[in-house]
Amino acid sequence: xxxxNDIELFVLDxxxxxxxxxxxxxxxxRFVKVAREKGKRVIFFTNNASRNPQIYVERLNRMGFAxxxxxxxxxxxxxxxxxxxxxxDTPVYLVGTPALEEAFRAEGINLTNGADRKTAETAEIVxxxxxxxxxxxxxxxxxxxxxxxxxxxxxxxDFVCPMEGGAILPDSGAIxxxxxxxTGVLPKYFGKPEAETANMIExxxxxxxxxxxxxxxRLYTDIALGKKNGLLSVLVLTGETSMxxxxxxxxxxxILDNIGQILDHID
Numbered sequence: 001x002x003x004x005n006d007i008e009l010f011v012l013d014x015x016x017x018x019x020x021x022x023x024x025x026x027x028x029x030r031f032v033k034v035a036r037e038k039g040k041r042v043i044f045f046t047n048n049a050s051r052n053p054q055i056y057v058e059r060l061n062r063m064g065f066a067x068x069x070x071x072x073x074x075x076x077x078x079x080x081x082x083x084x085x086x087x088x089d090t091p092v093y094l095v096g097t098p099a100l101e102e103a104f105r106a107e108g109i110n111l112t113n114g115a116d117r118k119t120a121e122t123a124e125i126v127x128x129x130x131x132x133x134x135x136x137x138x139x140x141x142x143x144x145x146x147x148x149x150x151x152x153x154x155x156x157x158d159f160v161c162p163m164e165g166g167a168i169l170p171d172s173g174a175i176x177x178x179x180x181x182x183t184g185v186l187p188k189y190f191g192k193p194e195a196e197t198a199n200m201i202e203x204x205x206x207x208x209x210x211x212x213x214x215x216x217x218r219l220y221t222d223i224a225l226g227k228k229n230g231l232l233s234v235l236v237l238t239g240e241t242s243m244x245x246x247x248x249x250x251x252x253x254x255i256l257d258n259i260g261q262i263l264d265h266i267d
Contacts, residue, residue, distance in 0.1 A: 001254060003232055004265040009207040010035060011073075011231070013192075013216030014046045014056070016239020017259060021163050024063045025238060027260025032065055034263055041205060042071070045214075047156035047191040047221055049076035049096065049172070050130040052103040075156040075191025076100055078200050079127060080107040082190060083153075093123035093145055095138050095175065096131050096155070121145060128179060128187060129155040130172040139179065146183040156191030158221060162240055192216075193224035198231065215259055217241055219250040226253065234262065 012018055018028035035042050044060065044067060053072045060067035076096075083092065084107065091110050094101055101113055112123045117137075126142045146152050159173035176187050190196055192214075202209060213232040216222020217239025226233025227250075235241060235252035236259050246255065256262065 001265045007213045008211040009041045011045050011214045013222045016217035027258045029064050031259045045073045047075045047158050049074050049100050049155040052099040076103055078197050079155045079190040080104055091123045092125045094127050095142050096129040097133050125151045127153045128176050143182045146185050152185050152187040154187040154189050157189045192221040193228050198229035223252045
């Protein structure tokens with residue numbers, strides 16, 4: 001707990017950590033306000049790439065978190081940054097929402113989506129994500145490309161997206177599992193808990209990992225990001241994970257009932 005006082009950057013998961021669906025956690029509003037007043041940098045990171053970042057800015061502001069675009073990082077941001085660095089101008093087929101397509105195009109990614117099927121199938125890379133507009137043809141094109149040798153990437157590994165009231169939606173990891181079962185190929189994932197995410201956060205904000213904490217509700221994404229990459233990991237029990245899910249291997253550095261309890265440990 002003493003390490004919390006030395007943290008300069010808090011990386012907050014969103015759904016399940018500061019809100020659930022449209023339900024805002026009051027303790028999260030208080031944490032963000034007070035942490036900023038104490039000089040802490042607070043950013044919001046979500047693996048959910050189904051929306052472009054500006055939508056998250058608008059949502060967070062509507063909920064009372066006073067966020068700007070510079071406060072938001074998504075798994076889509078990490079993926080597009082990787083594509084620009086390692087595959088500049090390479091044609092990409094995206095299994096994703098129109099919002100993610102728009103975000104990728106804005107970053108200069110060469111998408112073949114929206115073209116006729118023959119042109120779409122010239123892509124050399126397939127990127128799969130949380131696609132709430134998924135149709136069979138997208139899966140068919142993606143699987144054919146991968147079977148022919150296209151590189152298979154995914155924005156994030158989450159299997160489900162929790163919703164208010166206890167409902168869950170199939171997420172990116174579930175869609176990738178379907179593609180893998182058809183092609184025999186596993187994707188390279190981005191987002192949490194991958195090293196590319198930790199690298200991008202450190203590069204963007206200039207704060208060392210020893211002074212950075214990841215706060216989230218998922219063991220295999222949020223907490224694993226910290227454990228694998230040298231960030232302080234803080235598990236909150238307001239989302240997907242209960243104490244019954246915690247064991248010696250996946251245990252976070254700190255476990256709290258909610259994010260507001262962090263304030264008890266920072267000056």
